[in-house]
Amino acid sequence: MSNKALRNLFAFGSLGFFVIFVILTIDTMGKLDKRAPEITEEVNLGKKVWHKYDCIGCHTILGNGSYFAPDMTKISEKKPKEYLKQFLMDPKSVNPKASMPKFGITSQEADHLIAFLEWISKVDTNGWPPKPLLAQAVAVTGAELSPGQRLYQQLNCSACHMLNGIGGTTGPDLTHVGSRRDRTWILGHFKDPKAYVPNSAMPSYGHLSEKELNELTDFMISLK
Amino acid sequence: MTVKYESQKIAQNFFTFAVLLFLVQVAVGIIAALQFIWPDFFILNFNIIRSLHINALVVWLLVGLMGATYYVVPEESETELWSIPLARFQFWATVVTVTLVVLGYIWMGINPQANSTSLFGTGILNEGREYIEAPRWADILIALSVIIFLINNFMTVMKTKKWTGIQGTLLAGLTFLALMYIPGMFYTKSMVKDQFWWWWVVHLWVEGAWEVIAGALLAFMLMKTLNAQRHVVERWMYVEVALVLFTGILGTGHHYYWIGTPPYWLWIGGIFSSLEPIPLLVMVWDAFRTTREYRTVTNKVGLFYAVAHAIFNFVGAGLWGVIHTLPQVNKWTHGTQITTAHGHLAFYGAYVLLVLSMIYVTLPVIRGVREFSGSRAYQAFWWMTISMIFIVLTITGAGMVQTYMERLMGLDYVAVKTNYNLWFWIFRAIFGVGFLIGVAIFVIDYFRLGKEPLKIGTPEAVKITG
Numbered sequence: 001m002s003n004k005a006l007r008n009l010f011a012f013g014s015l016g017f018f019v020i021f022v023i024l025t026i027d028t029m030g031k032l033d034k035r036a037p038e039i040t041e042e043v044n045l046g047k048k049v050w051h052k053y054d055c056i057g058c059h060t061i062l063g064n065g066s067y068f069a070p071d072m073t074k075i076s077e078k079k080p081k082e083y084l085k086q087f088l089m090d091p092k093s094v095n096p097k098a099s100m101p102k103f104g105i106t107s108q109e110a111d112h113l114i115a116f117l118e119w120i121s122k123v124d125t126n127g128w129p130p131k132p133l134l135a136q137a138v139a140v141t142g143a144e145l146s147p148g149q150r151l152y153q154q155l156n157c158s159a160c161h162m163l164n165g166i167g168g169t170t171g172p173d174l175t176h177v178g179s180r181r182d183r184t185w186i187l188g189h190f191k192d193p194k195a196y197v198p199n200s201a202m203p204s205y206g207h208l209s210e211k212e213l214n215e216l217t218d219f220m221i222s223l224k
Numbered sequence: 225m226t227v228k229y230e231s232q233k234i235a236q237n238f239f240t241f242a243v244l245l246f247l248v249q250v251a252v253g254i255i256a257a258l259q260f261i262w263p264d265f266f267i268l269n270f271n272i273i274r275s276l277h278i279n280a281l282v283v284w285l286l287v288g289l290m291g292a293t294y295y296v297v298p299e300e301s302e303t304e305l306w307s308i309p310l311a312r313f314q315f316w317a318t319v320v321t322v323t324l325v326v327l328g329y330i331w332m333g334i335n336p337q338a339n340s341t342s343l344f345g346t347g348i349l350n351e352g353r354e355y356i357e358a359p360r361w362a363d364i365l366i367a368l369s370v371i372i373f374l375i376n377n378f379m380t381v382m383k384t385k386k387w388t389g390i391q392g393t394l395l396a397g398l399t400f401l402a403l404m405y406i407p408g409m410f411y412t413k414s415m416v417k418d419q420f421w422w423w424w425v426v427h428l429w430v431e432g433a434w435e436v437i438a439g440a441l442l443a444f445m446l447m448k449t450l451n452a453q454r455h456v457v458e459r460w461m462y463v464e465v466a467l468v469l470f471t472g473i474l475g476t477g478h479h480y481y482w483i484g485t486p487p488y489w490l491w492i493g494g495i496f497s498s499l500e501p502i503p504l505l506v507m508v509w510d511a512f513r514t515t516r517e518y519r520t521v522t523n524k525v526g527l528f529y530a531v532a533h534a535i536f537n538f539v540g541a542g543l544w545g546v547i548h549t550l551p552q553v554n555k556w557t558h559g560t561q562i563t564t565a566h567g568h569l570a571f572y573g574a575y576v577l578l579v580l581s582m583i584y585v586t587l588p589v590i591r592g593v594r595e596f597s598g599s600r601a602y603q604a605f606w607w608m609t610i611s612m613i614f615i616v617l618t619i620t621g622a623g624m625v626q627t628y629m630e631r632l633m634g635l636d637y638v639a640v641k642t643n644y645n646l647w648f649w650i651f652r653a654i655f656g657v658g659f660l661i662g663v664a665i666f667v668i669d670y671f672r673l674g675k676e677p678l679k680i681g682t683p684e685a686v687k688i689t690g
Contacts, residue, residue, distance in 0.1 A: 006462035051352030057271020063559030099263035128482035132634030
C-alpha cells in the first residue's frame with residue numbers, strides 16, 4: 001500500500017469507528033434512565049454535595065475514583081442511614097480511627113448526599129460489585145450455626161463489626177466482646193445503644209423479639 | 225548543530241515549565257504515598273494531594289507536548305512559526321492559569337467550605353470530578369490556550385502548505401485532543417451519564433489522541449536520531465496510529481462494564497480493548513527495526529529514551545492494561561489497586577518517557593550543542609525506571625491482595641488497606657524516593673545540558689550530528 005492509501009485508511013477508518021461509537025452512545029443514552037431510579041431534586045442536590053467536597057478525591061463510586069477509601073456504590077445498603085449521617089458530619093466522633101476529616105458537612109447536605117448514595121445503590125451495574133465468593137461458600141454451611149450466629153449473619157452485623165478478622169472496621173471489634181461486657185449491658189445496648197455509648201451511631205435493635213435479642217446476646221457472651 | 229528556524233527555540237520555555245512541574249508532581253506523589261501509611265500526614269488531605277499529583281502530571285505532559293509541537297511544526301513546514309509573540313502569550317497564559325488552579329486547590333485543602341461558591345456551574349475552586357478537577361472557569365481558559373496554540377501551528381503549516389505525514393498526524397492528534405475536552409465541560413444530574421461522558425475525555429485522550437501524538441513523535445524521533453527515510457517511518461506511523469484508533473475508540477467500552485450502562489458494552493469493550501496492545505507492539509518492533517537498519521546514530525541519548533518509551537508504552541499501557549481488561553477478570557479487579565499499578569506504568573512509559581525523549585532529541589539542537597555528556601541522562605533513566613518498576617510491582621501486589629481478600633473473601637476495605645497491604649505501601653514510598661532521585665538528576669541535567677565544558681575522553685559523550 002502506498003503511504004497515501006495508508007493515510008486515507010487511517011483517516012476514514014478512524015472516522016468510521018468514531019461514527020459507530022457515536023451511534024452506540026446515542027443508543028446507550030436512550031437506555032440509561034430505565035436502568036436507574038428517577039433522579040429527584042434531592043438526589044441531584046446530593047450529587048452536587050459529592051462534587052463540592054471532592055469526595056472522588058479519596059473514594060471510588062461505581063468503581064471509579066481514588067482507591068484511597070472504600071467504594072461508595074453500595075454503601076447505603078451496607079450501613080444504616082443514622083450511622084451514615086452521623087459519620088458524614090463528624091467521622092471521628094463515630095469512629096476515632098476513621099481517616100476521614102471533618103469537612104463541615106451540614107445536616108441538610110448529609111441528607112442530600114445520603115439520598116444520592118441511595119439512588120446510586122439502585123443503579124443496574126451488570127452485577128458489580130460481585131458478592132464475595134468465599135464468604136458465600138462459608139454461608140452455605142449455615143446449618144451448623146447457633147441461632148445467634150445466624151441472626152448475626154441475617155442482620156449483616158459484619159458490615160460494621162469485625163469478628164476474628166472478618167467484617168467492617170467502622171464499629172468496635174467484637175472478637176472478645178464477651179470478656180469486656182456482661183449480659184445486662186449487651187442486652188440493654190441492643191435496645192438503646194445511645195443510652196450506653198453517647199456518641200454511638202449504631203441503630204437500635206429494639207424491634208427484635210425478646211427471644212431473638214437473647215439469642216444474639218448469648219452469641220456475644222460466648223465471644224471471649 | 226543548531227536549530228533551522230529561530231522560532232523553534234520557543235519550545236524551551238514549555239520544556240522548562242514541564243520539567244519543573246514534573247519535579248513538583250513526584251514530590252507530591254511521595255506525600256500521597258506516605259498518606260497511605262499515615263492518613264493525617266501533612267496539612268493537606270489526600271484528595272488535594274492526589275489532585276495535585278495527577279493534575280501536575282497531565283499539565284506537564286500537555287505543556288511538554290506543546291513545546292515538542294512548536295519544535296516539530298516549523299521544522300516540518302520549513303518556515304518560521306506563524307507568530308512568536310502569540311506563542312509567548314499562550315505560554316504565559318497557561319502558566320498563570322495553572323498557578324491559579326493550584327492555589328485554588330491548596331486553599332480548598334485548608335478550608336473545604338471555600339468551594340461553596342459556584343461559577344459557570346461548578347465550584348469556584350474544584351469541579352469535584354476525578355482528573356478534571358479544574359473548575360469551569362479554568363477549563364475555559366485552558367481551552368482558549370489550546371485554541372491559540374492550534375491556530376498558531378495550523379497557520380504555520382499554511383505558510384508553506386507542506387503537509388508532511390508526521391505533522392499532519394501530530395496536528396490531527398492534537399485537534400482530536402482539544403475536541404475531546406468538550407464532553408467533560410457540562411453538568412449532568414445522573415452520575416452514570418456523568419461518568420459516561422467523563423470517560424470520553426479520559427479514555428479518548430490517553431488511549432486515543434495521546435497515542436496518536438506519540439506515534440507521530442516516535443516517527444519524528446526515529447527520523448532525527450537515525451536519519452531514517454521519511455517515507456518508511458511515515459508508513460509504519462500510519463499503520464500504528466490507525467490501529468490505535470481502530471482498537472482504542474471502541475475500547476472505551478472497557479470503562480462501560482459496571483457504571484450502569486447496557487450489557488452489550490461487555491462484548492464491545494472486551495474485544496476491542498484486548499486488541500489495544502497490538503499497535504503498541506508494532507511501535508516497539510518499528511523502533512527496533514529502524515534502529516537496526518540505520519546504524520548511524522546522530523543522538524544516542526535521544527534514541528535511547530525514544531526506544532525505552534516504545535518498550536514501556538507497550539509494557540505499561542499494553543500488558544498491564546490487558547491483564548485486567550476482560551470483563552470476567554475486571555469484575556473482580558475493577559476499582560482496586562490493580563488499576564493504580566496500570567496507571568503508573570502506563571503514564572511513565574507512554575507519556576513521561578515520550579516527553580523526556582523529545583527533550584533529549586531537541587534540546588541539544590535548541591542550545592546549539594555539538595557534544596554533551598550523556599552520563600546524567602542514563603543515570604536518571606535507570607533511577608527512574610528501576611524505581612518505577614518496583615513501585616508498580618508493589619502496587620500490583622497490593623491490588624492482588626486486595627482483590628483476593630476484599631472481593632473474593634469479603635474482608636473489609638479498611639482492614640485490607642491498613643493491615644494486609646501495609647508493607648506494600650511502605651515499599652512503594654521507599655521506591656518513590658528512588659524515583660524522585662532520578663527526576664532530580666534529570667532536572668539538573670536539563671538545566672546544565674550544553675552549559676558546562678565536556679571533559680576530554682568522557683565515555684558517555686554524545687555527539688550531535690546530522
